[in-house]
Amino acid sequence: MPTQSQVLDVLKTVRFPNLSRDIVSFGLVKGIEIKDGLVQVTIKVASRDPSIPDAIKQSIHEALAQLDGVRDVQVDLHWSQPETPAIHGGASSHAQSAPADEALLPGVKSKIAVASGKGGVGKSTVAAGLAIGLQRMGLSVGLVDFDIYGPSLPIIMGVNDRPKVQDDKIIPLEHDGLKLMSMGFLVEADTPMIWRGPMVHQATEQFLKDVHWGDLDVLVVDLPPGTGDAQLTLSQKVNLSGVVIVSTPQDLALADVRKGVAMFQKLDVPILGIVENMSGFTCPHCGQTTHIFGHDGAALVAQKLRVPLLGRVPLVPALVEASDRGQLYTAIENDPQLSEVFRSIAQTVSKTVAASSC
Numbered sequence: 001m002p003t004q005s006q007v008l009d010v011l012k013t014v015r016f017p018n019l020s021r022d023i024v025s026f027g028l029v030k031g032i033e034i035k036d037g038l039v040q041v042t043i044k045v046a047s048r049d050p051s052i053p054d055a056i057k058q059s060i061h062e063a064l065a066q067l068d069g070v071r072d073v074q075v076d077l078h079w080s081q082p083e084t085p086a087i088h089g090g091a092s093s094h095a096q097s098a099p100a101d102e103a104l105l106p107g108v109k110s111k112i113a114v115a116s117g118k119g120g121v122g123k124s125t126v127a128a129g130l131a132i133g134l135q136r137m138g139l140s141v142g143l144v145d146f147d148i149y150g151p152s153l154p155i156i157m158g159v160n161d162r163p164k165v166q167d168d169k170i171i172p173l174e175h176d177g178l179k180l181m182s183m184g185f186l187v188e189a190d191t192p193m194i195w196r197g198p199m200v201h202q203a204t205e206q207f208l209k210d211v212h213w214g215d216l217d218v219l220v221v222d223l224p225p226g227t228g229d230a231q232l233t234l235s236q237k238v239n240l241s242g243v244v245i246v247s248t249p250q251d252l253a254l255a256d257v258r259k260g261v262a263m264f265q266k267l268d269v270p271i272l273g274i275v276e277n278m279s280g281f282t283c284p285h286c287g288q289t290t291h292i293f294g295h296d297g298a299a300l301v302a303q304k305l306r307v308p309l310l311g312r313v314p315l316v317p318a319l320v321e322a323s324d325r326g327q328l329y330t331a332i333e334n335d336p337q338l339s340e341v342f343r344s345i346a347q348t349v350s351k352t353v354a355a356s357s358c
């Protein structure tokens with residue numbers, strides 16, 4: 001009989017129709033039950049296009065039929081017209097008018113979200129770089145990883161302790177004075193993250209309520225990729241100072257940036273700007289720069305969307321190994337080019353936030 005994580009792995013290969021993203025990372029999979037070879041999958045999708053739910057259903061049937069031990073597949077699909085801008089960016093009067101809860105994050109002066117249209121573009125890396133840059137400006141900074149499906153903060157920062165609980169509140173961990181919190185600190189590394197129904201909202205809200213950040217100048221929030229539940233919950237519950245959008249210069253990534261920008265604009269979250277990551281690789285031997293993922297893509301999109309281009313982070317192969325070893329912090333600090341780029345991005349972001357809160 002297949003296991004839940006095998007089924008989840010197969011579902012990760014099912015793409016949302018016409019998009020490069022899969023249905024798991026979009027947060028559409030709300031439940032998986034396996035009994036005597038019968039696999040039941042619960043899917044929740046908001047889309048204006050009525051052909052989307054059928055296409056997803058069929059793709060799930062086709063994909064799971066290939067898995068050993070599957071006798072039958074049942075897809076329980078809940079389809080709604082997008083009242084909220086979940087996937088195609090429809091407006092939501094509820095989302096727009098929902099008041100931010102001032103009781104959440106009481107000691108935190110500014111909350112800056114870092115988002116991306118798709119996964120793997122370096123959002124977590126940029127969130128960490130931004131947090132380090134802000135810290136270097138003398139600010140007290142926290143960094144929280146809201147990617148409940150695949151929290152990477154514990155890995156890239158090399159922090160794996162269990163946070164302490166005091167007076168029913170979780171105390172963030174620390175790395176060189178940077179306060180850190182991640183769902184990855186609370187669950188076992190190999191536990192498959194299967195979130196049902198309102199659990200994403202609940203987990204996100206719980207995370208906001210139950211962590212004792214103390215007094216912070218800035219909290220940098222690393223959001224999951226895409227335009228899903230966590231983004232909506234955060235935008236509705238917290239008075240975000242703004243959002244930084246990360247993209248590579250590739251067209252594919254940039255198409256998703258437009259969606260992300262549109263969603264945050266509809267939610268009235270100020271767009272602080274776009275960071276172009278993996279912007280160019282400078283050969284350490286000959287000094288020549290190659291634009292592996294294209295050139296100026298994010299700059300052009302930023303211009304078109306009339307949002308600032310905050311900076312270009314070069315492709316530095318050593319970052320990959322450093323992140324895998326939990327040494328991202330030191331790698332950024334020790335690379336003059338990277339630390340300068342992140343310092344400059346942090347400065348622009350903090351100026352914009354300060355100006356808008358005057």
Ligand code: ADP
Pocket residue numbers: 116118119120121122123124125126152277278279313314315316317318319320321323324
């Ligand atoms: P995301 O949060 O968007 O999924 P990550 O920050 O986890 O992306 O980065 C994905 C991978 O790309 C990681 O292996 C990371 O080390 C690598 N990476 C990110 N930014 C850079 C960069 N500027 N240069 C080289 N590698 C990078």
